[in-house]
Amino acid sequence: MIRLALRVHRADAELVLAELLELAPSGVEERELPGDVVEYAVYGAPGELPALPDLQAVAGNALVEITTEEIADDWHERWKAFHRPVAIPAVRPGGPGLRVRPPWEPPLDDGMEDLVIDPGRAFGTGAHDTTRLCLELLLGIEPGGPVADIGCGSGVLGIAAARLGFGPVFGLDHEQESVDATRQNAAVNGVEMDSLRFDLLLDGTAPAAPTVLANLVRPLLLAVARTGFRDGLVPETLIASGLLAHEADEIADAFSTAMGLREARRVHGGEWAALLLVR
Numbered sequence: 001m002i003r004l005a006l007r008v009h010r011a012d013a014e015l016v017l018a019e020l021l022e023l024a025p026s027g028v029e030e031r032e033l034p035g036d037v038v039e040y041a042v043y044g045a046p047g048e049l050p051a052l053p054d055l056q057a058v059a060g061n062a063l064v065e066i067t068t069e070e071i072a073d074d075w076h077e078r079w080k081a082f083h084r085p086v087a088i089p090a091v092r093p094g095g096p097g098l099r100v101r102p103p104w105e106p107p108l109d110d111g112m113e114d115l116v117i118d119p120g121r122a123f124g125t126g127a128h129d130t131t132r133l134c135l136e137l138l139l140g141i142e143p144g145g146p147v148a149d150i151g152c153g154s155g156v157l158g159i160a161a162a163r164l165g166f167g168p169v170f171g172l173d174h175e176q177e178s179v180d181a182t183r184q185n186a187a188v189n190g191v192e193m194d195s196l197r198f199d200l201l202l203d204g205t206a207p208a209a210p211t212v213l214a215n216l217v218r219p220l221l222l223a224v225a226r227t228g229f230r231d232g233l234v235p236e237t238l239i240a241s242g243l244l245a246h247e248a249d250e251i252a253d254a255f256s257t258a259m260g261l262r263e264a265r266r267v268h269g270g271e272w273a274a275l276l277l278v279r
């Protein structure tokens with residue numbers, strides 16, 4: 001097993017991380033190093049790791065160093081050490097809070113909805129700010145009716161929606177690993193959630209639902225706003241995430257112009273923002 005580490009200047013670290021997660025969707029280990037340097041590490045067998053030129057492109061001028069290291073058999077334990085449970089407190093009066101935990105962490109008996117998510121090779125432990133912000137916005141809306149989770153990754157958002165009382169719920173993703181992880185995680189959590197393989201850039205207008213959860217990146221959200229949804233459907237509620245804070249106005253404008261959606265709420269976490277858009 002190899003540990004591949006990318007060291008970058010702290011000033012650009014959030015931007016590098018956003019790009020790096022596209023190459024390593026199931027997560028990266030983060031360490032602060034002296035001298036305002038942040039190290040992001042991924043683990044894998046030699047053929048599974050991102051290629052060096054891709055890493056260099058992701059880091060750009062922020063690059064300090066790329067290192068590789070053979071590691072001992074305890075890598076599983078190290079990997080687990082940074083998939084920690086994440087708790088999102090209740091947002092609506094009388095509504096539930098939500099805890100998302102990996103399967104190896106025990107449940108807590110504190111009245112929160114308990115979701116078990118094993119991301120496998122898909123994105124979405126729940127801990128990334130972009131996912132957490134979506135869950136926060138989701139907890140703030142009255143549950144009910146069909147949901148589409150577009151770019152579902154591990155299925156974490158759709159599964160949370162199903163658990164909160166929305167339904168039917170389906171997810172789509174262009175990666176088969178995500179489609180499979182979503183099905184498995186739905187079964188583990190005892191909720192109904194279908195998932196299908198669909199490329200938002202190549203496969204035409206996407207199927208949707210009155211509530212759409214879209215934790216994507218800026219260019220994909222712009223493409224979705226431009227292309228619209230199948231049969232001209234305009235969602236009643238669309239949660240858009242995966243945005244750097246300075247990108248949020250542009251995305252709100254794009255959905256306002258294309259579909260007449262209006263911004264009802266905006267939340268921030270780290271460098272990230274997420275939008276609650278309503279009809």
Ligand SMILES: C[S@@+](CC[C@H](N)C(=O)[O-])C[C@H]1O[C@@H](n2cnc3c(N)ncnc32)[C@H](O)[C@@H]1O
Nearest residue numbers: 123124131151152153173174198199200201215
């Ligand atoms: C930021 S992750 C979000 C995962 C999960 N929904 C969450 O909130 O943690 C974005 C997801 O979009 C998927 N994706 C990226 N490009 C896509 C495309 N062109 N069509 C469909 N899905 C795409 C990725 O595979 C990834 O699972």
